[in-house]
Amino acid sequence: MLENKNQDRTSLSSLGEFGLIDHLTKHFSLQHSTSVKGVGDDAAVLESSEKQTVVTTDLLVEGVHFDLSYMPLKHLGYKAVMVNLSDVYAMNAEAEQITVSIAVSNRFSLEAIEELYAGIQLACHTYKVDLIGGDTTSSNKGILISITAIGKAPKEDIVYRDGAKPTDLIVVSGDLGGAYLGLQVLEREKQVFQVNPQNQPDLENYSYIIERQLKPEARKDIPRLLRDLEVKPTSMIDISDGLSSEIFHICTQSKVGCKIYEDKFPLDPQVISTCEEFDIDSTMVALSGGEDYELLFTVSINDFDKIKGNPHLTVIGHITEKNQGLNLVTRANQEIALKAQGWNSFEE
Amino acid sequence: MLENKNQDRTSLSSLGEFGLIDHLTKHFSLQHSTSVKGVGDDAAVLESSEKQTVVTTDLLVEGVHFDLSYMPLKHLGYKAVMVNLSDVYAMNAEAEQITVSIAVSNRFSLEAIEELYAGIQLACHTYKVDLIGGDTTSSNKGILISITAIGKAPKEDIVYRDGAKPTDLIVVSGDLGGAYLGLQVLEREKQVFQVNPQNQPDLENYSYIIERQLKPEARKDIPRLLRDLEVKPTSMIDISDGLSSEIFHICTQSKVGCKIYEDKFPLDPQVISTCEEFDIDSTMVALSGGEDYELLFTVSINDFDKIKGNPHLTVIGHITEKNQGLNLVTRANQEIALKAQGWNSFEE
Numbered sequence: 001m002l003e004n005k006n007q008d009r010t011s012l013s014s015l016g017e018f019g020l021i022d023h024l025t026k027h028f029s030l031q032h033s034t035s036v037k038g039v040g041d042d043a044a045v046l047e048s049s050e051k052q053t054v055v056t057t058d059l060l061v062e063g064v065h066f067d068l069s070y071m072p073l074k075h076l077g078y079k080a081v082m083v084n085l086s087d088v089y090a091m092n093a094e095a096e097q098i099t100v101s102i103a104v105s106n107r108f109s110l111e112a113i114e115e116l117y118a119g120i121q122l123a124c125h126t127y128k129v130d131l132i133g134g135d136t137t138s139s140n141k142g143i144l145i146s147i148t149a150i151g152k153a154p155k156e157d158i159v160y161r162d163g164a165k166p167t168d169l170i171v172v173s174g175d176l177g178g179a180y181l182g183l184q185v186l187e188r189e190k191q192v193f194q195v196n197p198q199n200q201p202d203l204e205n206y207s208y209i210i211e212r213q214l215k216p217e218a219r220k221d222i223p224r225l226l227r228d229l230e231v232k233p234t235s236m237i238d239i240s241d242g243l244s245s246e247i248f249h250i251c252t253q254s255k256v257g258c259k260i261y262e263d264k265f266p267l268d269p270q271v272i273s274t275c276e277e278f279d280i281d282s283t284m285v286a287l288s289g290g291e292d293y294e295l296l297f298t299v300s301i302n303d304f305d306k307i308k309g310n311p312h313l314t315v316i317g318h319i320t321e322k323n324q325g326l327n328l329v330t331r332a333n334q335e336i337a338l339k340a341q342g343w344n345s346f347e348e
Numbered sequence: 349m350l351e352n353k354n355q356d357r358t359s360l361s362s363l364g365e366f367g368l369i370d371h372l373t374k375h376f377s378l379q380h381s382t383s384v385k386g387v388g389d390d391a392a393v394l395e396s397s398e399k400q401t402v403v404t405t406d407l408l409v410e411g412v413h414f415d416l417s418y419m420p421l422k423h424l425g426y427k428a429v430m431v432n433l434s435d436v437y438a439m440n441a442e443a444e445q446i447t448v449s450i451a452v453s454n455r456f457s458l459e460a461i462e463e464l465y466a467g468i469q470l471a472c473h474t475y476k477v478d479l480i481g482g483d484t485t486s487s488n489k490g491i492l493i494s495i496t497a498i499g500k501a502p503k504e505d506i507v508y509r510d511g512a513k514p515t516d517l518i519v520v521s522g523d524l525g526g527a528y529l530g531l532q533v534l535e536r537e538k539q540v541f542q543v544n545p546q547n548q549p550d551l552e553n554y555s556y557i558i559e560r561q562l563k564p565e566a567r568k569d570i571p572r573l574l575r576d577l578e579v580k581p582t583s584m585i586d587i588s589d590g591l592s593s594e595i596f597h598i599c600t601q602s603k604v605g606c607k608i609y610e611d612k613f614p615l616d617p618q619v620i621s622t623c624e625e626f627d628i629d630s631t632m633v634a635l636s637g638g639e640d641y642e643l644l645f646t647v648s649i650n651d652f653d654k655i656k657g658n659p660h661l662t663v664i665g666h667i668t669e670k671n672q673g674l675n676l677v678t679r680a681n682q683e684i685a686l687k688a689q690g691w692n693s694f695e696e
Binding site: 149 | 384385388389391392393394395396398401402403404405406407409411412436438439441445446450451480481482483484485488489492494496499503506508550586601607
């Protein structure tokens with residue numbers, strides 16, 4: 001991190017747009033039989049299927065969503081794919097294809113963009129999705145990545161945000177708050193570096209939370225786990241903006257209330273110790289942190305026996321009638337109203 | 349054109365990202381039965397079908413692809429959709445859905461973004477496509493639009509770039525060069541305006557070519573026309589970068605050569621008169637102009653009787669063996685080698 005990324009430079013203009021697309025995508029092979037035609041025509045072509053198709057898209061902007069001074073381009077490429085796949089898995093579907101469009105300023109060399117695509121390729125390989133198209137163009141400033149992900153699921157498997165019912169259990173995968181705290185550590189090290197570039201930071205105590213920030217993994221395993229357990233969630237969403245904001249989406253669209261318990265929040269020991277070091281409340285971090293890309297879902301209380309004790313899943317509360325509102329029960333057993341604390345990139 | 353676009357201002361930050369998406373998309377209704385779920389969940393959901401799906405995506409960047417000093421935001425929204433639908437029609441498919449992602453700086457007001465979406469909505473309504481998802485975020489500078497379009501066609505109808513055979517006829521829809529010349533007129537008026545803001549330009553003599561630049565129409569009618577005529581093209585591409593560049597794509601992918609005739613190029617009278625005024629060669633404009641969003645395709649010579657005399661279609665040449673190369677036959681009956689003159693946004 002924090003190194004000079006411009007040692008070898010081939011200018012992007014020397015390749016041109018078509019040359020650049022060809023160059024960047026020639027090592028991507030198609031893995032799905034449904035990917036009939038990938039890059040190289042006016043549009044990609046996908047085989048028909050009895051399953052329904054899910055489509056999601058996300059835009060990542062330099063200086064808004066990421067800071068290249070500590071985000072290596074390969075990680076950025078990987079993470080940009082994860083952000084989109086996470087939305088597909090949140091529909092209880094399997095991701096099959098992505099398109100990737102980038103706008104980059106001439107300050108980036110071909111070698112830099114190759115790094116970005118190496119991360120995209122690693123993500124495609126690991127998650128078994130096909131890159132089927134995209135666009136590359138110049139920008140006036142910085143780099144921007146726009147990805148669309150396409151997935152499939154049998155109609156009866158797809159899970160929306162609006163199906164939660166009173167008494168349903170509220171479940172999260174993995175643990176919360178790590179990505180946000182990893183960002184705090186990276187921001188601190190960036191400031192140290194700016195004052196003293198010779199300083200070599202020791203980040204060993206933060207390895208987990210930094211990885212949560214720089215190389216998040218989308219929970220491809222959870223829809224499969226739930227299928228194996230014969231549990232179909234009544235509602236599901238991925239945690240990109242923070243638990244609190246996502247619970248608001250589910251409760252609003254399902255027209256229900258909820259009660260979640262502070263002492264149930266799954267927190268990694270590194271999250272707890274880093275919260276103490278930074279003097280931040282770990283509950284606030286779990287509620288508002290964002291970027292964990294875990295899944296938040298609700299299941300019928302009748303399914304409790306199927307999920308209890310599963311190391312990937314934590315029950316953090318339950319759905320209530322709408323008129324009871326959205327509430328957090330603190331460790332001191334006090335009930336306080338939840339606030340949606342979603343991140344707003346337009347705030348100055 | 350060239351007016352102050354900031355009379356009424358509501359800041360984007362006052363709505364936030366979710367509020368902005370809701371606000372901008374609430375007047376969009378779904379028209380296709382295949383659009384099961386649009387905006388409002390982690391992903392959109394599309395119904396299964398026996399047809400194949402085509403997917404295409406394009407990125408438009410302020411200062412690279414458009415200049416807001418003469419491109420009204422409503423027209424920009426409309427054109428951004430056209431650019432993508434054109435790629436779907438170039439596969440001989442019907443467009444059904446789009447996703448729209450935008451990155452905008454805080455210099456834009458809500459009213460400005462509403463104008464942009466009014467253009468997108470007009471395009472959706474006119475071309476009968478559903479807006480099913482997207483993302484809005486802030487940018488450090490300017491505005492960027494990323495659109496993905498999804499279409500459908502029976503497998504046997506889809507037309508690729510690689511099927512052209514020697515003796516096939518080369519056909520274009522509509523006429524060529526107008527969009528490029530419209531841009532030249534607008535650039536000239538912008539410079540006049542900068543010198544004398546009181547000057548009211550008289551653009552009546554350029555109405556057609558300015559409309560070609562500011563409000564192009566994708567050729568949704570051509571795949572239908574060809575179906576009615578019982579003609580299936582052997583290859584097809586849309587003309588976004590200029591005739592010469594598109595013919596190169598078809599010939600390269602089909603492994604053939606071609607011969608096109610300068611005197612056959614379809615040119616509107618306004619294109620010819622404006623070329624004279626600007627002292628530009630109309631053949632160069634037709635070959636390298638770009639942004640006309642007409643369709644270029646090849647058909648078997650046996651289909652000639654079905655297309656001849658059709659006012660929407662012009663035969664401009666024929667496919668040859670690969671070893672004969674790509675050639676332009678001039679009005680003086682000289683053969684000269686074609687050059688691919690595609691636009692490269694990375695050139696400084």
